[in-house]
Amino acid sequence: MKIILSGGGTGGHIYPALALIRQLQKVEPTLDVLYVGTEKGLEKKIVEKAGIPFKAVEVQGFKRSLSFENVKTVQLFFKSVSDSKKIVKEFQPDIVIGTGGYVCAPVVYAAAKQGIPTIIHEQNSVAGVTNKFLSKYASKIAICFEEARQEFAKFPEKIVLTGNPRAQEVASIQQSTILEEYQLKADYPTLLIFGGSRGARKINEAFVAALPELVKKEYQILFATGEVHYQKIQEELAILADKDSNVSVVPFIYNMPEVFANVSLVMARSGATSLAELTALGLPSILIPSPYVTNDHQTRNAESLTTHGAAEMIADVDLTGERLILEVDQLMMNPDKRLKMAGEAKKLGIPDAADRLVALIRELI
Known part of the structure; x- marks a missing residue:
């Protein structure tokens, strides 16, 4: 051929x-x-x-x-x-x-x-x-x-x-101890937040604003800033000096599919590849569509999941530290709701x- x-x-x-x-x-x-x-x-x-x-x-x-x-x-x-x-x-x-x-x-x-x-x-x-x-x-x-x-x-x-086709590559990935590479506990309720390969300014700002509350939570958080934003955000992270912190901040995640397979909830943009991977694995998500893409297609992508109860959506303009904590807590503190969303996401996966x-x-x- x-x-x-x-x-x-x-x-x-x-x-x-x-x-x-x-x-x-x-x-x-x-x-x-x-x-x-x-x-x-x-x-x-x-x-x-x-x-x-x-x-x-x-x-x-x-x-x-x-x-x-x-x-x-x-x-x-x-x-x-x-x-x-x-x-x-x-x-x-x-x-x-x-x-x-x-x-x-x-x-x-x-x-x-x-x-x-x-x-x-x-x-x-x-x-x-x-x-x-x-x-x-x-x-x-x-x-x-x-x-x-x-x-x-x-x-x-x-x-x-x-x-x-990316969905098929991640569908068979099994749980592992990958989170330990990010100084987090394996097999523990985990929220993953990222804004795409380059990061997203609004998501980063909301995370920094929410950080004083996030460090008090009974779940753990892995946050990827994007390479270009990492140094600036590092200056805001003195609160994480404690080595036993429940929050890990990195510039980029190279093994994202394996990380996906080991977290409880994802907050991210709604690019096509990410959604293919989330649905293939059956992962609940909170989606923040990028307002800077052609024909607002990320909002339409997100709606393909939200209309089936597989995800929640927050408009970029509405995202604040307070809103981030509110939406995340509603899911991280409610395993049954996450499980239901995961099932709906799995139905949409190919x-x-x-x-x-x-x-x-x-x-x-």
Whole structure:
């Protein structure tokens, strides 16, 4: 099997592609993969570090306001389509898959125009601009939330609910003593708070404001600030000088899926990858959607869980230290409610997501 994958811009577009590749490597011994991205994008570094062959095309996204840069964007798009056609002809893939981000637009479009089967994978409840454009040309549209069907209403026959391949990678993770690496007790009620890989200013501010009360709680807290915020927050943490504190603050958590499997409650943004992992593991959560994303898609993602009783949601603008403590206590002090939410989250999970995508690929080729 020969396959081209393309996706970039954010980890939410890249990591599902890598998870799919890892699953294909398990079940397709003759797999030949090529990843197409941009030279300056996050995808180049991540994909090459994973040891996957990589080729670049030059392309950029449209500005949302009137700008001369959009003229250049159109010119680059046509050039990138031409370059993508050459890559596709040279590699001769059986199928091409786009996982989002503007870089996959010329790649999937070029493949479709050459009669090669194509799949676009939409991780969010709200479709991105690129996937909206490609939906007309793609052979199939893989979605992760039922709510995303309405985003592609013109092509209902193309839509397949597969879920996010990242879910399958975390679904089988077992409980461990990983929390001890963060100076916390293993097998103890634990709240995890984080604001994404770079952290989130509003969540950090609410945590610092709540800290004097959090250190008194009968549960423990693991908090990730984000690398860029860690030094500043360190200055606020004199209260944690006690080595036996129930609160651990770190800049970043590298083994997040394993940590997920060992905590009682998660407070976080509502990015697609995080929600795929939370539902695969059946974890209750308090979601604070980022207000800085396209089309407010994180709020829609969160609503996909809250409407089923699998999560609570707090608007970013409403998050304060007092509100944080109130919402967290209501769940951390109520194991039965957490258990019910966990069950609802588990129902929404798609733990065989990678296998579903593999089956869809085989169907098309």
